[in-house]
Amino acid sequence: MDNILEISGLNKHFGKKIALDNVGFNIKKGHIVGLVGPNGAGKSTIMKAVLGLIGTDSGQIKVEDELISINNHPALEKVGALIEYPGIYPYMTGREHLKLYATGANAESNIDQIVEELEMTKYIQMKAKSYSLGMKQKLGIALALVNKPEFVILDEPMNGLDPQANKLLRELIVKQAKAGTTFLISSHILSELGKIADDIVVIEQGKIIADAPIDEITHADKKLIILETSDDNKARQILKENNYAVADENKVIIQQNKEVTLAKILRLLVESGIDINDVKHQNAVLEDSLLQILKDDEK
Numbered sequence: 244m245d246n247i248l249e250i251s252g253l254n255k256h257f258g259k260k261i262a263l264d265n266v267g268f269n270i271k272k273g274h275i276v277g278l279v280g281p282n283g284a285g286k287s288t289i290m291k292a293v294l295g296l297i298g299t300d301s302g303q304i305k306v307e308d309e310l311i312s313i314n315n316h317p318a319l320e321k322v323g324a325l326i327e328y329p330g331i332y333p334y335m336t337g338r339e340h341l342k343l344y345a346t347g348a349n350a351e352s353n354i355d356q357i358v359e360e361l362e363m364t365k366y367i368q369m370k371a372k373s374y375s376l377g378m379k380q381k382l383g384i385a386l387a388l389v390n391k392p393e394f395v396i397l398d399e400p401m402n403g404l405d406p407q408a409n410k411l412l413r414e415l416i417v418k419q420a421k422a423g424t425t426f427l428i429s430s431h432i433l434s435e436l437g438k439i440a441d442d443i444v445v446i447e448q449g450k451i452i453a454d455a456p457i458d459e460i461t462h463a464d465k466k467l468i469i470l471e472t473s474d475d476n477k478a479r480q481i482l483k484e485n486n487y488a489v490a491d492e493n494k495v496i497i498q499q500n501k502e503v504t505l506a507k508i509l510r511l512l513v514e515s516g517i518d519i520n521d522v523k524h525q526n527a528v529l530e531d532s533l534l535q536i537l538k539d540d541e542k
């Protein structure tokens with residue numbers, strides 16, 4: 244079986260509010276999947292349903308081919324999770340928290356390993372009441388990972404982390420995914436998610452509106468050409484008159500593809516008396532692609 248998670252036809256109401264509307268998607272083993280969408284779209288609700296923390300009205304969730312519900316979650320022994328704010332007790336040390344969670348014969352060495360990997364050694368023996376937001380967040384991530392689960396669900400794991408901690412977390416996630424661990428991660432920090440995700444699932448108002456490999460979502464095959472010219476306004480106007488799709492920005496930005504080549508664009512502009520001062524290439528970033536997907540869906 245290739246999929247670690249299979250969700251189909253999932254519906255959930257909170258009173259009259261539809262939180263999940265016929266949600267379905269699968270996650271392949273060893274993949275890092277980003278779950279993205281606006282505030283209140285339904286990301287946390289999906290994660291809680293997968294963890295059997297909330298019931299749903301209808302639909303199916305399977306982890307490792309086993310059905311999950313609020314009353315039945317045998318497969319969840321293989322799952323580690325950080326959902327919203329980690330439950331942290333101020334008068335316990337970080338290490339005591341990890342001891343509460345760690346199970347199995349290798350519990351102590353697993354604790355040592357995750358503390359070292361997340362660079363928490365300096366403060367792991369201190370009471371959690373002295374922890375900063377980022378230190379608490381790291382402890383929450385450590386709790387999700389300490390038992391080396393096969394499937395990890397992280398809701399906004401980058402919250403409160405500084406750039407160095409973010410990098411550490413990214414590297415750890417990629418390393419574990421290479422070793423076979425699967426990740427479902429929600430984050431509003433798309434620049435961070437975009438660096439590690441294999442696949443992206445986009446949710447809006449409870450509906451899945453896109454579900455594809457990240458290269459497809461960001462059109463990695465189509466680069467942007469960014470020009471600096473002697474007259475950017477005139478350059479944009481000429482390109483538009485010649486049916487090129489030009490972004491309405493201060494710069495001159497055109498999406499490159501098989502038909503739209505740099506050579507054709509430069510020739511057209513130079514022949515129109517415009518000097519080219521600089522040419523840059525840029526891959527579309529996840530944030531822009533997501534905004535476009537949400538805009539298209541609105542239409």
Ligand SMILES: Nc1ncnc2c1ncn2[C@@H]1O[C@H](COP(=O)(O)OP(=O)(O)OP(=O)(O)O)[C@@H](O)[C@H]1O
Binds near residue numbers: 286288
């Ligand atoms: N316990 C609850 N009672 C009532 N409404 C809820 C409850 N939990 C979630 N909702 C509603 O369900 C919808 C989806 O919420 P959810 O927390 O899943 O969104 P989200 O995508 O995680 O948002 P964010 O990015 O802001 O964290 C929202 O409209 C929210 O108000």
